[in-house]
Amino acid sequence: MAKIRIPTPLRAFTDGEASIEVAGGTVGEALSNLVEQHPDLRAHLFNDSELRSFVNIFLDDEDIRFMQGLDTEIADDDNLRIIPSIAGGNPPRSPQSMGGKPLISEEA
Amino acid sequence: MAFLFYGESHQGKNMVIHISHELQREIAEQLEATYPNEGGGFLLGQGAADQMQIVDIVQVDNVFAEAEQHHRYAMRPQDWMRLEDLADERGLSLVGYYHSHPDSSAVPSEYDREHALPNFVYIITAVMMARANDMRAWQLRADRSAFAELALENHLQPQRRGADSAQDA
Numbered sequence: 001m002a003k004i005r006i007p008t009p010l011r012a013f014t015d016g017e018a019s020i021e022v023a024g025g026t027v028g029e030a031l032s033n034l035v036e037q038h039p040d041l042r043a044h045l046f047n048d049s050e051l052r053s054f055v056n057i058f059l060d061d062e063d064i065r066f067m068q069g070l071d072t073e074i075a076d077d078d079n080l081r082i083i084p085s086i087a088g089g090n091p092p093r094s095p096q097s098m099g100g101k102p103l104i105s106e107e108a
Numbered sequence: 109m110a111f112l113f114y115g116e117s118h119q120g121k122n123m124v125i126h127i128s129h130e131l132q133r134e135i136a137e138q139l140e141a142t143y144p145n146e147g148g149g150f151l152l153g154q155g156a157a158d159q160m161q162i163v164d165i166v167q168v169d170n171v172f173a174e175a176e177q178h179h180r181y182a183m184r185p186q187d188w189m190r191l192e193d194l195a196d197e198r199g200l201s202l203v204g205y206y207h208s209h210p211d212s213s214a215v216p217s218e219y220d221r222e223h224a225l226p227n228f229v230y231i232i233t234a235v236m237m238a239r240a241n242d243m244r245a246w247q248l249r250a251d252r253s254a255f256a257e258l259a260l261e262n263h264l265q266p267q268r269r270g271a272d273s274a275q276d277a
Binding site for chain 1: 146148150168172178179180181182183184185187188189192195201202203205207209210211212213215217218219220223225226227228230232250251252
């Protein structure tokens with residue numbers, strides 16, 4: 001069976017396992033099998049049935065988005081890897097935030 | 109002088125983040141240098157459910173469109189792969205990442221929440237007028253609803269006001 005490498009923060013949902021063997025002939029089937037084995041992963045990988053925008057799946061060193069996406073065919077000895085795209089951002093700036101004073105959220 | 113603020117981790121326990129004054133200073137200097145754009149990097153460390161020791165930091169380039177870098181930060185997926193492998197080689201874990209909020213608070217935005225993972229430490233540094241003046245640590249709740257603030261010994265700012273789970277719009 002193919003293997004999927006799990007990123008460190010999500011290993012809490014795979015009983016600490018870094019690599020999970022999965023069944024399936026395509027990347028999509030393999031991911032479905034993964035979340036069947038470890039259902040708590042689903043919310044962090046999928047938004048409804050779509051992969052979350054910051055979740056990347058690599059087959060060897062290639063992003064499946066540049067292949068056939070979830071329909072990309074895989075073989076039994078293939079190695080998949082889940083790689084998050086780290087992203088962050090500032091809240092919209094307000095006139096107050098430009099005043100040079102420390103801005104700590106009052107709702108905090 | 110140091111202040112500790114406590115939040116609830118996904119396990120329902122208070123997690124404490126230990127990070128040296130030197131590493132905090134290194135983060136601050138990097139993020140002051142990238143001002144007015146956002147900067148960031150990865151946190152390598154070791155820890156259990158309630159204690160996390162940050163052992164090293166690795167700066168990573170902001171690859172978001174340059175015109176948006178004043179309020180957006182992104183890394184290449186390949187950076188994650190490289191750093192996760194590096195952490196494994198060193199017997200460490202990729203435990204979190206840090207980034208700046210130029211001219212804003214060290215509180216996660218909605219954009220941060222949408223792009224976050226649980227069980228990962230998010231250190232946010234407020235950089236006001238090119239000076240890092242606040243550093244706070246957060247962790248996404250397991251249900252993805254909000255961030256909880258973690259205890260962090262903040263060496264950057266001697267005084268600040270209250271803290272708990274929160275996020276900006």
